[in-house]
Amino acid sequence: MQVLVPALVLAMVLGVAVPRAALASEALRVVTTFTVLEDLTRQVAGERAEVVTLTPAGAEVHEWELKPRNFMALEHADLVFYNGFNLEQWMHQVRAVVADGVPVVALAERSGYPTRPIVAGDFEGAPDPHLWMDVRAAREYVRTIREALEEADPGGAAGYRRRAADFKERLDALHDEVVRELERVPAQRRLLVTSEAAFVYFAAAYDFRHDGIWGSNAEQEGTPRQLMRVIDLVNEWEPPALFWESTISDRYVRSVASETGTRVAGPLYVDSVSASSGEAPDYISMMRFNARLVANELGVDER
Numbered sequence: 001m002q003v004l005v006p007a008l009v010l011a012m013v014l015g016v017a018v019p020r021a022a023l024a025s026e027a028l029r030v031v032t033t034f035t036v037l038e039d040l041t042r043q044v045a046g047e048r049a050e051v052v053t054l055t056p057a058g059a060e061v062h063e064w065e066l067k068p069r070n071f072m073a074l075e076h077a078d079l080v081f082y083n084g085f086n087l088e089q090w091m092h093q094v095r096a097v098v099a100d101g102v103p104v105v106a107l108a109e110r111s112g113y114p115t116r117p118i119v120a121g122d123f124e125g126a127p128d129p130h131l132w133m134d135v136r137a138a139r140e141y142v143r144t145i146r147e148a149l150e151e152a153d154p155g156g157a158a159g160y161r162r163r164a165a166d167f168k169e170r171l172d173a174l175h176d177e178v179v180r181e182l183e184r185v186p187a188q189r190r191l192l193v194t195s196e197a198a199f200v201y202f203a204a205a206y207d208f209r210h211d212g213i214w215g216s217n218a219e220q221e222g223t224p225r226q227l228m229r230v231i232d233l234v235n236e237w238e239p240p241a242l243f244w245e246s247t248i249s250d251r252y253v254r255s256v257a258s259e260t261g262t263r264v265a266g267p268l269y270v271d272s273v274s275a276s277s278g279e280a281p282d283y284i285s286m287m288r289f290n291a292r293l294v295a296n297e298l299g300v301d302e303r
Contacts, residue, residue: 028153031073033082033094034061035273036132037107037141039282041081043167044145048156054094057278060247061271062217066093074098079152081145084109087129089218105148108132111140116200121215121226128216130270134201135175135287139168174284175205181291182206184299191239192294193230193256195221195248198270202290209237213252217271222252227259234260241265241297247272265297 028049032038038053045051054070055061066074074080074097082088084106095104108131115127131137146164150157190208192199197212211233213226234242234256242257244250246267257264269286280286 028149028156029073029076029078030149031077031080033064033080033088033091034059034271036271036283036286037081037083039273040132040138040141041145041149043283044142044160044164045149046159046163048153048159049149055272057272057275057281058247059272060217062087062089064088064090066090066097071097077102079148080104081107081148083107083129083132085115085127085129085131086123086218103148103152105144107141107144108137111137111144113137113140116204118215119197119200119211120229121197122219123216128198128200130198131201132283133199133270133287134205135171135178136205137201138283139171142167142171170284174287178206178287178291181288181295182208184295186299189240189298191233191237192243192298193234193239193253194243194268195245195250195253196270198245199268206291213256217248221248222255227252227255230256231259234262238262239298243268243294243297245270246274263297265293268293 030041030045030049030051032041032051032053034055035053035057038051041051052073054066054073055064074094077098080094080098080102082091082094082104085108098104108129111131113131115131117125118128132141142164146160149160192203192208192210194212196217197210197215199210203210211230213230214221239262241263242253242265244253244264244266246269250264250266254264256262268290269280273282273286274280280289
């Protein structure tokens with residue numbers, strides 16, 4: 001403490017910004033844009049940092065509008081994590097609020113994990129932002145989170161490294177579990193149809209064909225042209241079930257189902273975990289739940 005205090009005083013005199021983590025009495029304040037990132041960050045940060053999310057469980061992240069509590073959290077943030085690849089179309093508001101010098105880190109973009117294109121709709125061909133739906137990509141998010149936390153709070157580096165390594169082992173086991181679970185789905189039933197085509201990385205990692213009524217929640221949803229295209233696809237492949245997601249109404253999937261005689265299942269979790277009392281309150285339980293639901297619904301002809 002005798003060395004730290006003079007350094008802080010000198011920094012204040014010179015007008016240099018002092019990271020909040022350098023103050024022993026205050027935890028690092030980390031703001032994340034949605035609940036999946038919040039959980040991944042908590043797993044690495046432990047009790048060393050205070051982690052909050054801007055969008056609550058069940059919220060639609062693509063077109064979120066900042067609330068007063070969000071502005072307050074951002075004004076006091078030491079570090080901000082967002083996904084990137086245009087998932088959060090409101091990031092200009094975030095950057096306008098955070099203090100100068102506060103790192104704002106795009107986890108998906110900085111992770112370096114190979115991207116795949118959006119498969120349909122207005123943004124077809126652009127990088128799909130839902131990389132975390134491949135558990136192996138989530139491991140790279142964890143690495144990126146750990147590196148950013150270490151940069152912001154060098155004193156906590158050992159703990160961040162230990163927790164990140166432990167979490168990566170759990171994610172490796174989760175990936176293997178998801179592979180085994182989805183092996184129950186025969187090749188002829190491996191068409192995964194959802195509202196938003198947000199399972200591009202999931203499908204590539206676990207050997208499915210994937211499509212959605214629309215390509216991204218950032219575009220117009222449930223237009224007649226979108227519905228007719230997917231109705232034709234479903235009539236061709238005849239999958240046992242169609243799926244909807246927790247942050248989206250199921251009415252569009254039910255429209256396709258009524259035209260094709262297909263069962264509706266869901267919700268699947270993508271852009272948000274469930275409430276703490278729900279079936280998918282964290283990333284690992286979310287991916288485990290999704291894999292089990294897909295395997296149960298597509299792995300048999302009749303339930």
